[in-house]
Amino acid sequence: MPSVGPANIGVVGLAVMGSNLARNLASRIGNTVAIHNRSRGKTDALMSEHPEAGFVPSYDYEEFAASLQKPRTAIIMVKAGAATDSVIDALVDVFEPGDIIVDGGNALFTDTIRREKAVRETGINFVGMGVSGGEEGALLGPSLMPGGSDESWDTLGPILRSIAAIAEGEPCVTHVGHDGAGHFVKMVHNGIEYADMQLIAEAYDLIRRGTGRTPAQIAEVFAEWNEGELESYLIEITAEVLRQVDADTGKALVDVILDQAGAKGTGAWTVQTALNLGVPVSGIAEAVFARSLSSHPEQRAVSGDLPGPAESLSVADPDAFIEDVRLALYASKIVAYSQGFDEIRAGAAEYDWAIDLGAISKIWRGGCIIRAQFLNRIADAYAQTPDLPVLLTAPYFVDALTRSQDAWRRIIATAAGAGIPAPAFSSSLSYYDGLRAKRLPAALIQGQRDFFGAHTYKRIDKPGTFHTLWSGDRTEIEAEDTH
Numbered sequence: 001m002p003s004v005g006p007a008n009i010g011v012v013g014l015a016v017m018g019s020n021l022a023r024n025l026a027s028r029i030g031n032t033v034a035i036h037n038r039s040r041g042k043t044d045a046l047m048s049e050h051p052e053a054g055f056v057p058s059y060d061y062e063e064f065a066a067s068l069q070k071p072r073t074a075i076i077m078v079k080a081g082a083a084t085d086s087v088i089d090a091l092v093d094v095f096e097p098g099d100i101i102v103d104g105g106n107a108l109f110t111d112t113i114r115r116e117k118a119v120r121e122t123g124i125n126f127v128g129m130g131v132s133g134g135e136e137g138a139l140l141g142p143s144l145m146p147g148g149s150d151e152s153w154d155t156l157g158p159i160l161r162s163i164a165a166i167a168e169g170e171p172c173v174t175h176v177g178h179d180g181a182g183h184f185v186k187m188v189h190n191g192i193e194y195a196d197m198q199l200i201a202e203a204y205d206l207i208r209r210g211t212g213r214t215p216a217q218i219a220e221v222f223a224e225w226n227e228g229e230l231e232s233y234l235i236e237i238t239a240e241v242l243r244q245v246d247a248d249t250g251k252a253l254v255d256v257i258l259d260q261a262g263a264k265g266t267g268a269w270t271v272q273t274a275l276n277l278g279v280p281v282s283g284i285a286e287a288v289f290a291r292s293l294s295s296h297p298e299q300r301a302v303s304g305d306l307p308g309p310a311e312s313l314s315v316a317d318p319d320a321f322i323e324d325v326r327l328a329l330y331a332s333k334i335v336a337y338s339q340g341f342d343e344i345r346a347g348a349a350e351y352d353w354a355i356d357l358g359a360i361s362k363i364w365r366g367g368c369i370i371r372a373q374f375l376n377r378i379a380d381a382y383a384q385t386p387d388l389p390v391l392l393t394a395p396y397f398v399d400a401l402t403r404s405q406d407a408w409r410r411i412i413a414t415a416a417g418a419g420i421p422a423p424a425f426s427s428s429l430s431y432y433d434g435l436r437a438k439r440l441p442a443a444l445i446q447g448q449r450d451f452f453g454a455h456t457y458k459r460i461d462k463p464g465t466f467h468t469l470w471s472g473d474r475t476e477i478e479a480e481d482t483h
């Protein structure tokens with residue numbers, strides 16, 4: 001096999017993400033990009049549509065490997081799952097020790113850990129990399145979350161820095177940590193995205209039902225919010241979606257879209273992983289479940305006449321109500337991000353990754369769906385206290401929660417009274433109050449567990465583990481800790 005080809009980087013998989021990432025790479029000075037796709041059509045189309053990119057096409061893996069300089073570096077952008085495994089196998093066959101295979105698809109981080117271990121045994125480096133920002137991000141500058149070895153980062157770092165989004169002068173990429181760390185962080189990013197979207201949707205619903213404003217009028221509310229502390233891509237596009245008029249009916253588009261939200265699974269992964277780690281990401285979980293609830297028309301059809309409040313909501317002071325909703329949204333959003341960062345902290349501890357949480361908040365400031373001003377405040381919090389156990393206890397967030405908590409409680413009480421579902425708002429407040437509680441009813445749960453399962457308990461007033469002889473004379477004995 002020839003040792004030196006013309007390209008310094010290659011892309012395998014030329015659907016929407018891969019072709020845009022390849023074009024982004026080709027547009028940066030110094031890059032020559034090798035391209036390959038399983039079926040020939042996409043390669044030929046990209047070659048003819050973008051002659052300016054100077055791509056080096058190949059139609060089999062031997063040719064692809066031969067078109068790359070050493071160490072060969074290839075980014076895979078194919079359908080996540082079995083397709084990724086088959087492309088990795090094919091590349092391992094034609095690559096050599098020291099070469100680098102990057103999976104930029106949305107892989108489950110445990111698959112990435114498995115793949116990294118298997119590929120490392122061949123001497124080839126494997127990097128699982130989260131890529132956020134959709135097709136536009138891939139073309140113009142995504143937020144990139146690479147894992148993998150330090151050795152691969154030496155080669156990849158300069159290339160990735162050149163194609164990433166820039167936020168406040170800094171490229172939105174960092175070496176997240178080893179093996180599956182990058183895909184783990186991308187997964188949590190998506191979980192936070194689910195929560196943020198659900199919170200915005202609840203805010204919209206409350207304003208609509210509380211004030212009777214039209215989608216176009218509510219678009220103006222979101223546009224105004226985007227000028228302040230809520231400034232973010234998701235708030236910005238919410239205004240755009242609410243403004244959109246359906247060409248067929250002349251109605252607001254949001255009123256003709258079927259109210260059943262889909263999902264591709266990364267939100268569910270975030271929640272499943274959090275359950276395994278014992279991290280309460282209740283806001284993200286409610287967001288995932290809210291999509292599930294919406295997508296069961298057969299259940300909703302038989303439940304529509306269940307009893308609820310007789311009166312629909314009509315607020316006396318719409319402007320004050322909208323301001324309350326804004327504050328409730330901000331407080332709930334702080335909780336969602338705090339929970340997401342808690343999951344990353346717990347994942348890093350479990351999988352032995354040295355993840356810099358402040359650096360993660362910074363690479364999410366540009367190029368990704370959750371990009372927001374607010375992430376600067378998270379970076380500040382971790383700069384001040386790198387091992388902060390609960391993000392929302394950072395001084396800036398305490399101030400924000402002090403300002404918003406009354407409004408937050410009013411909104412949830414109003415929603416419950418009026419029968420308007422606000423699952424993410426409500427669960428975020430319960431989480432917050434749970435954290436604040438000096439004493440939780442968990443003590444009673446321990447008592448119940450000891451009653452039926454002899455699971456034992458600890459006492460507040462002396463060390464040791466105890467069990468009450470519930471079916472005997474109900475005296476307390478010292479016991480072995482069985483959790």
Ligand SMILES: NC(=O)c1ccc[n+]([C@@H]2O[C@H](COP(=O)([O-])OP(=O)(O)OC[C@H]3O[C@@H](n4cnc5c(N)ncnc54)[C@H](OP(=O)(O)O)[C@@H]3O)[C@@H](O)[C@H]2O)c1
Pocket residue numbers: 013014015016017018037038039042077078079080082083084086087104105106107131132133134135
């Ligand atoms: N779309 C987004 O906004 C977004 C954002 C971030 C990350 N991602 C991730 O990026 C990756 C690519 O996404 P996408 O939307 O561009 O494409 P996709 O629809 O997920 O996948 C299509 C690509 O996979 C290739 N492929 C499928 N099975 C294959 C196999 N067995 N062997 C080799 N190649 C195979 C296809 O080749 P053929 O042309 O031959 O069928 C095509 O190039 C995915 O993992 C996705 O989850 C997507």
